[in-house]
Amino acid sequence: MKKVVVVLLVAAVLGSMFLFTGCGNDQDVTPPASGTTDGGTDAGTANDDAHLIVVQPMMPNSFDPSLTNDVPSARAHALIYQTLVYQDHNRNIIPGLATSWEFLDAQTVVFTLREGVRFHNGNILTADDVAFSLNRAGESSHIAAITGFISEAVVLSDHEVKLITEEPFAPLLNHLAHSAASIVNREEVERIGDEAHGQHPIGTGPFRFHSFTAGDRYELVRFDDFNSVVPGMAEGALPVIEHITFRVVPEAAIRTIELETGAAHILIDAAASEVARIVEHNDLIMYEIPNFAVNTWLGFNTQRAPFDDIRVRQAIAYAIDIPTIVDVAWAGLGSVAQGPLPTTVRGAVTFPPIEQNIARARELMAEAGLEDGFSTDIWVNEGNAMRADAAVMIQAQLRALNIETQINIYEWGVLLPATAAGEHGMSLMGWTTVTGDPDYGLYPVYHSSNWGEGGNRNFYRNPRVDELLIIGRTSPDDAVRMEAYREAQELIMADLPLIPLWQASELYATRDNVGGFIGLPTGIINLWMVYFE
């Protein structure tokens, strides 16, 4: 009898651990909301011809557009939600949930909405939802860089919304095309709360959220009652794909293996080291899409000697062999950056490459009184092997100027605040102009009001540049804007607060039976266009 009791005790003690495991780990399924058409199609019964499997390195943080600003989440948002407007391949603004818009003045614009658009829970989109979404986005800290310009959105009628901004904001429409400005259903968000909405999102997009498994995957299914319009699809059409599974596979080499074995159809973020293999493989197609990023530059902390001396910065620019660095570190992918803005952004000016000239570099150092060199550091974020490679090469090449560089590889958690505080000498960082508009590419990085956290980690200040960037940001005249940006870029390249190194490409790969694949420079994929051949 005692034996039994003891065994039970042990079992109880151990079993109490299992209490925490809950009822299995899967299926945070979106519960049917009030008045829905279709609550929970079992995703598993979708036929295989219409089931797409995507592998990517990271899981989205949240499915609510106001709670996070990471790219994997944006990818999901772009499928689940819609924005008022979209950008097409040529960076033109085209209608989305708004069919037309009119600027009443530099700070006010009225949008006319598409009628009868259905949400995934059966509700119909009204101006109330739009105003709610925009106001909410405007207040969110997480996406402040994108939607902070919103002052107030006001309902004018059932299908008209007036948007008011604090100051004239020229790139307004580009920002509204970003998934951060996605339109949510007010009733749903208010019913279940922000955080819950992050796990049970309701949107108007062509795909509906089905479920997710923490850290592992999430599933979307086609919204069969979709009646809105997305770029590339005819009105009234539905996606061919009925079910998408996004799987998270952190190791790059293993992602490729999944694609090779056919366990996945689309691969996102192929590592540079994998590209050659994918290109050679018979069943796989490689897509290299120049994106909106000057992904890496060699930045100087211009507040810290000797980097406050332009001659030192120029000397370093002459000392390093940029094409070789790009070729080795990024395996020949992307391209050597040609200026502060990537060539894909409107109004980008291209500059002639800085040719390596060690003799000239040494002259400059001597002029600056530093022919004996100095010690400094270069900060790189952990987890980016390519930047680390570049740092190692730069370190070696700077020896020619007697510059001893210590490489500090830190995780983001340390790197971001430290570079914001100016603890670095040099850094390898970059910037993605997510909106495709030069304001976002230049203002946060080069305007002196953004020193530190705002994005200007080079602590660059040029009063004329500041002026020009404000003109670009607020002027309603496009020609005036572009001229301002042209001059700004020239001044920046003359001042050289950073040396642009690499313009990135988005690297996708698919199996050769995947058709209709269109990747955008933003890193978003319009999966509604995809079909199996």
Next chain:
Amino acid sequence: MYKYILKRLLMMIPIIIGVTFIIFSMNYITPGDPALLALGEAAPPEAVEALREEMGLNRPFLVQYAYYMINLLQGDLGLSSVTHRSVFLEISDRFPTTLALAFYGTILSVLIGVPLGIISATKQYSIFDSAATAAGLLAVSIPNFWLGLMLIITFSLNLGWLPPSGLDHPLGWILPIITLGTGSAALVMRITRSSMLEVIRQDYIRTARAKGQKESIIIWKHAFRNALIPVVTAVGLDFGFLLGGAVLTETIYALPGLGRFMVDSIRTRDFMVVQGGVLFLAIAFSLVNLAVDILYAYIDPRIKSQYK
């Protein structure tokens, strides 16, 4: 016996509190601002400040700790600063994977380690013994993340027998369990061997032999059951270690387990998750220890009598 268990459970409490305090302190002094990190490279200062306020990061250390403990006592582990999801859900979603891995890994280690250990002991100083010892030491010496990579290359890539990652397919469990269980198997073998050796030298074994009993019965009926005690302890403790130590295996095989999640959360400064996760693992580990001790006390009659 029940008094002993109660006493142990009570003693767990100050330890667990100590764990929360240490982790909280480490989180506090860890450089890096969770708010800034959440916003990334484009972080308008007002937004950072607003988020900091939201997250309660501006309050003094003890105040933050007090709030945390009060919530904890009500069963509220807080929200993840990255996903805004309940920490409890994030953990309970991933714990079963880690638990299963540790469990199967332990089973593998017992299946391999115990028989090898017994044979080693019965054939002490033989070639088999030396070879097994050497193999065992080699098994704990190979870095298990390296072993994992090598296994993937061989069995997934070159031979195509097994899937390289993920747990979709039942076969996907095989490589991670082998990677995880190898080191433990070696440990179990070691302990079994030395424990058997201890027992075999005892007088009552010699008596049984003198009485003419069959060798195999001696080994099984007498030696093995008594040698079991330290082995059970070691296996139990090892299970506890595996719960927390599967980090590398989970990373390489892309398994959505708790260990890997902890590492990611430390990186993203998701402090609520780190707190909750370590707390969780500490409790689990302590419970396993307690279970092992109870079992140990039960099996070993000498100790059992102490607690009558």
Next chain:
Amino acid sequence: MMNINTAVENRNQENTQKKRSQWFEVWRRLRKNPIGMVGLFIVLALILTAIFADIISPAHYVEYLGRVPAYEYQDLRNRNAFPSAEHPFGTDNFGRDIFDRVVHGSRISLQIGFVVVGISMIVGVIMGTVAGYYSKITDSIIMRIVDILLAIPNILLAISIAAALGAGLINVMIAVGIGYVPFFARQVRSSVLSVREQEFIEAARAIGAGDVRIMFRHILPNCMAPIIVRATMGMALAILSAAALSFIGLGIEPPIPEWGAMLSEGRRFIRDHWPSTVFPGLAIALVVFGLNMLGDGLRDALDPRLKQ
């Protein structure tokens, strides 16, 4: 007539002499243990490699750059090369000779082993001695701290500390070192507890020897055996843990040729260029294996119960 002071001193001298011949005994027994000797051989090879690294893999002289250490020299036209006469282990992604890097990495590994074990041993031994020697309360407090440290999974503790302290070789060593303190502390404490009651300790106390003197001059020397074994195996674990941390990406800044970091860098090329991952991995396995074998041999040699 001998006074008590001298008696105790004489007894100590006898002990010391006995110890000297004891050590010789230990050496004799170790010599007979093939596993231990192989381990010793490997460890000696490691030490020699580390000492003579600059001779085995000398620096290069390059135009414009001056003297470049062998493990940094990049031959960018010869990247990811396979083993050849010129590069016995091939080259890595920067054209750096892997053999040179592995050789110089031995220094780092040795450093890591010694420093980590040094830290944890000193702290752990002090804690364990004090806990074992003094009253219940001190003992309780110290052991609770040890329990708290033990309850937190080792890897997570190391990662948390490394995150809190920041990256870098030294911080990694501290982070790993703190995690091993409990093992030394517990070991020493139980040894101290058993030695504490012996007569010569009472005698020393009777003549008024101070506590500290008693603890460190009389008690501790008698507990050295298990400490040595643990230290050896601890070095092995330390190297593995540091490699694991580097593999995850915490801490050793390039271009330091730490073996775990080399594994992490080579991971991307694992399908096309096996030398990048195989050789550093082998180095880790070999060294850790050697240390474990040595530790195992020492354990057998120091075990008073084994027959001669």
